[in-house]
Amino acid sequence: MYALVDVNTFYASCETVFRPDLKGRPVVVLSNNDGCVISLNREAKALGFRMASPWFKIRPQLQQHNVAVFSSNYALYADLSRRVMETLEEMAPRVENYSIDEAFLDLSGVANCMPLKTFGHQVRNRLQKEVHLSVGVGIAPTKTLAKLANLAAKRWPQQTGGVVELTSPRHQRQLLHYLPVEEVWGVGGRLAKKLNLMGITNALQLAEAPTALIRKHFSVVMERTARELRGEPCLAFDEFPPTKQHILCSRSFSERVTDYMAMREAVSTYAARAAEKLRREHQYCREINTFIRTSPHDSRGAWYSNGASYTLQIPTQDTRDITAAALRCLDAIWRPDHRYMKAGVILGDFFSQGVAQLHLFDAFQPRHNSEKLMKVCDDLNKKARNTLWFAGQGIQQEWAMKREMLSPAWTTRIADLPRVRIS
């Protein structure tokens, strides 16, 4: 049995955790370079604002409706994500971070202790109270059904209380019948069109379609999806496609890691794999986050969990840059004498390949000198941010300017701590 837990409107919600004045107000978060909307809360959606709208186009409307607008604050999102995942790891036997704001829980054995729905509400209440984020929980025998259960929890928050347990075949059929096929996990618009042509318009029809037919017209992925909709688990734990706004590479170790060199190798491996995925998506990233943690269930050692972010001056897709940044983060958080269970690397703050200045910058960066140059730059920048940068400084300033709506690093920088009034 699986649960899918995901945070409602994650980025926008993160922005309101330390801003009680924003309660009830519409909030949107913009992509890097303040390009377009990448997250909106319920209030902003209700006003008709949509994902991916270019900021410059909707700016007047945003002002008119008094919408709080933020640049992406990746350090904050990564820290809150880590807190969510840690809390889940304390509650469930196994957790797979599916993306920065979603995790699958393996609920094996949980039903022996309490009704699954009760467990779902416990997860929800705890995250609300402790991390101040609201989540939806979908519970079902397969990952694909858990995704749909979660969708239902989100869509009908009043009726479901944010938790949907989809274990009875009757309820599964009811929901599948209701949902259009393109809402099924892994069925994109293009595949949905093809399915529609075959007369398959809702999820139930896909579940009931003959396997031979699906196999004939689609890949094995679609066949697995159909089986999963029927309640046959085909997707194992820790098996998932990559996501777009963030790339996350994280695994639980088969054995506890205690050795620094072993951890270094693991983090390097995740960094390299994440960089590969990044290049596959034709993206450049600027933000690298590394986290490590011990198991909360380990009675043989203290619990330790930490993460660090590093923002590169210039977006990169070079494995060397990404690995170096990931290891720098590791060095900041590494503590010896712990039995580590898990490590991961998250890449964020993506820039697409079309940014012409990147190539301009490349011309100024001879590879054989790049390491030395980076070190000088890093050392200086460590003393004071943005002291030194490369020939593309004009570009840099432009980016910096276009991040003027960045919220403070509430949880990761002492100078930025939230203030409380004594009265």
Next chain:
Amino acid sequence: MGAFPSPAQDYVEQRIDLNTLLVKHPSATWFVRASGHAMSDANIHDGDLLVVDSALSAREGSIVIVSVDGEFSVRKLQLHPTLRLLPMSPNRPAVEVNEEENLEIFGVVTWIIYAAA
């Protein structure tokens, strides 16, 4: 690795890490900065660092961070005989809380950290 254990092993102790003392629930612990001079009742000074644990349940007399009028504020919680938020300075009225649902507690203050000088 694999060698016989060091005879000194039983005496190995880690350097004291204040996190283990100050932070009981890492993923639910937040640091905030106190602001304001009305501090006499709480021993909290302007600029002090407060350790806030959101995993704890607030009890009678807990110092809590609450959101009041769109702002985080430090108050003392009174549960009996009525639910009230007590201000942290004299000459300020206590605030009656009509219904528990209206009370938004961010967390319980567990430590106050300030420089000696």
